[in-house]
Amino acid sequence: MDNHPIKILLVEDNPGDVLLLEETLSDIAHFRLELSHAERLSQALHRLEAETFDVILLDLLLPDSEGLETFLQIYDRAPLTPIVVLTGMADETLALRAMQAGAQDYLVKGRTSSSDLLMRSIRYAIERKRNEAALYQREQEFRTLTENAPDIIARFDRNLRHLYVNPAVEAVTGLSVRDFLGKTNRELGMPEALVKQWEEALEQVFETGEQVSIQFEFPTSSGLKYYQSRCVPEFALNGSVESVLAITRDLTEQKQLESQLLRAQRMESLGTLASGIAHDMNNILTPILAIAPLLPLSLPPLNEQSRQLLNILEENAKRGADLVKQILTFSRGLEGERAPIQVKHLLGELEQVMHSTFPKSITIVCNIATEDLWLVSADATQLHQVFMNCCVNARDAMPQGGTLTISAENRAIDEIYARMNLNAKVGPYVVITFTDTGTGISAEHIDRIFEPFFTTKAWGEGTGLGLSTAMGIIKNYGGFISVNSEVDKGTQLQVFLPAIEGIETPVPEKQNRSLGRGELILVVDDEENIRETLKITLEIQNYRVLTANDGIEAIAAYAQHRNDIEVVLIDMMMPLMGGAEAIRALQQFNPQVKIIACSGVAVSDSFLKTTGVKAFLAKPFTASDLLNALHGAIAAE
Template sequence: MVVNPHRPTAQDREQLFALSLDMLCVAGLDGYFKRLNPAFETILGFTTEELLAAPFLEFVHPDDHDATLAEVARLAAGAQTIAFENRYRCQDGSYKWLLWTATPDPELPLLYAAARDITARKQDEAKIREQAALLNVATDAILVCDLVGQILFWNRGAEELYGWSATEALGQNGRSLLSPNATQAEFEQIQTHLLNQGQWQGELHQATKGQQRLIVASRWTVVRDADGQLKSILIVNTNITEKKQLETQFLRIQRLESIGTLAGGIAHDLNNILAPILSIAQLLPLKIPTADEQIQQLFELLQINARRGGELVKQILTFARGMESKNTVVQIRPIILDIQRILRETFPPNIELSVNIAPDLWTTYGDTTQLYQVLMNLCVNAKDAMPTGGRLEVLARNFEIDESYARMNLEAEVGQYLAITISDTGTGIPPMLLERIFEPFFTTKESQQGTGLGLPTAMTIVKKHSGFLKIYSEVGHGTQVRVFLPASTLQATASEQEMDLPMGQQELVLVVDDEAPIREITQQTLETYNYRVVTAEDGIEAIATYVQNQARVKVVLMDMMMPQMEGIMAIKTLRKINPQLQIVATSGLKVSDKISVAFEEGVKGFLLKPYTAEELITTLQGVLED
């Protein structure tokens, strides 16, 4: 059986023309519509008569006139139009986007055309472009990955944060690109949560194109298609690296504040322990004058280390609580030689140590303990930079800065300086890190090895001494740090030299302290220098003892921190009994408010434990002579 296909009749074509939802028309090359289907009236709102009465160009958006005329010219030349877009005015004054297909009649000056309203599509495209522009304006890194992690979208914020352009990033695996050190288990945990909850958020450690480490707050959201199937993953990453660094610094500062609080109590106890040790060390040579040279050297070593212990406690308080440091003329040579001895005893044998000090090295003015801290810290840093061994050199020279040098170094001033150079043959410091080494808490060491406070503290101390630091470093070759300190015009006093202390005239001194060793050794020291002594272990006993010996007591040595009755209350009571009584306050902790109150109550002097025999006798002599 053969079926003849139905051939469209003229009636079929007319019905199709009339019922089509697309806009169908016949137009002449004279610029007028010749025939329109009803869709024109439906879409544009004009009547057919209105559309036929005017040139069709009057309905075209002015910005599209030239393109429309050019397309008509192409049709007149015999070409066909496929997917030409322009805008037509509606009866209400708005415009609709139309997509045209047209063909010319080869025999007649007519054009047969069909147009489709694509206004909704154009609006969607504009919305998408607007959203894309907003994504690019966003400072957050926004990316879209498929279900296997391949990057499909990469905004400008991602380019700026990570350093890869969109061209470089698209098609790459997001995890391999941004989190190469992350484990498979970490991402499996994220994916499991994402599938169950539809979203995930947390912190990720990532890296940039330049291998800079980042911490980002990451938000992942599942994107589904119209059927509800998983399509892709939208990821928004915010750089919180600086915020996390500030949080870490804040926690460190809190810990330092806690250390400062603890340092006060610890310092008081340590000073009470060191006080009798130092006093005994100074008394032994006087009690055993016939001791041989070796024993005398041991006495001297005991004194030196007891003093250093006391200075170290003061330095802890200076750092933690901001106590005022004690400046004097300082000879750098003994400091360097002392550091050399310690380094030789503590550094590993694979580090060669060389020390070279100019014989005529000038003095400087400052705090001995703080300068000791600076040089020791720099030497330890140099050692840490040579984990497999190397050479550490300490060089101290006189250095005169002229105007030319000062102009090239803004921190320098014309004059005489001590230049102390500490050089190592270690790993060196990369240029990008060299700019940050003086930032508080910045460190390239492991968390258990460094706090990031050593170099900032050294810089602060050197600047406080009106000096400056210069650092030169080459990766793989080592680092050289030069410390410049202004030379002093004053002559240093020989601290190690024995001084002839004035002897007492049998004056009676009341020593008040809750620590028995301190009372005993202070009594022996005073008796050695021809003073008489009575003692009391707290404020209450001190008042009773003074009342019994009021006519004979010339000076009271009063500890400020004691149980039962504190020193301030005891001082006030004693001053009521005798307003002319001479009182010297002592304490293992220099708490400014208590000292101020003590002086307001008439205290004539203050001794910070552990004090030397020289400080004790000199202070008493000054009070008695006042």
């Protein structure tokens, strides 16, 4: 106990019992006591409204109330205050019922003459109540933390059944929390391989008392996700493992970053290997190409068959040399004769070649966004090779016909875009886009299309060097290539080339049109760097900004500020709740909500139409793209 007096409320109508308790309490010398007295239940309730007490000594038989109802009314008024019931010798059953209802202790009248007994009862009552309050507080803190945590948190008993699971599991599995309680993963119908992995991990924790970590894949509505679970033992008082707490975290983004790093390392290794092979091949082919033309001069007159054989030898050596040149272009980018080039002239020539050589079943559309297309510094032959390769790949992806659209535009890449694309740098670019309606590229192949010798074409129909060579050329110019594709929907390949500085065709000024007027924008993205970058950009442009890192936070923010939020800018790929689900939920609040969707992967036109999204921004996008989209969404009815 501390130095403050222990405040006691005595609720007793018998003057003799009151006097006895007062005398007994006065004999307690080690504690400062402050006693208040109430004769009726109504008086006690009034006192409890006015002040708080450390303990209540309560007689259950009062002039205006009798029995358990007396306790219940006091308990309802002061649930956090410990209550010690005072009872006669014949009413111990009633006192026990009161303890079952929440009383901390009971004392039999006539047996309270011992000050030690009375004080011990008071102290124990206070301590037990404090312990209960502390336990309740810890439970509330646990629930607050777990139920709002982005990680999935679950507790398992020794039969591997779910004792607890937090709401984060619902967005991943589509099942409710109630579906999990009391059931095992097997009873929930989880995949057999996953069930076995979990059973082995949980059983190991119960047997050894040591934590276990596992990683697994799980199919969700937004695609295959990767998770890591840490299973931690929870011990009983006897030292045995009573339950296991499992914390499961989404590792999909981390896996993607690891995949990008491994891909970059693989490309670097392949480049080093290819460079070495090319060097040796050049040493082999050089003497062949040098000697082949000399043989007819140094040998007696050759017959027709011998001359044909020599021609075949020379032609194949030249083909080998061209192949080596492609390998070197991929591995380190061969320098061509650079000069200022107007890309639209190259595209015009390319269009003529395609019209005369491509099947008539393929419609070719060439669209130059501006007459004042910026210049680039490059080798015309190499650029023609890159563009032609892109067109040939598009042709091969449309064996039954389709449409190939080629466009070119000026684009000023800013810090937002550069942060979202590691290959990009701030500055002006000319962007050439090739879009086909062909078969598309599967997710398992799209990460490998720039690798040398990798091809999805049939044996003998491709070397696998076309796109790798194109990538080598464009990287050598300080540019980059991006690809978006969807199986059976088509592929979009964009070539970014740095524009020459000092061009007299500035970007059309749209600053005044894009400036905000204090509109509130809700930005939803699970990438913190992107959220903060967009927030700063929009605030500079006179917008107000709210941010959320997933769909659940977005719904909460919109519910609170629905009358103020003008536009919601939302990423389509997020943990817990994806963009599509969040959009549907937001439209439940307000069917007229203005939404701009953004994503690093292609989104179909049908999705935009069916969801009522005002605009779509393909990541990475520039600040100009963002501001124009916002202006259009705000102006839209």
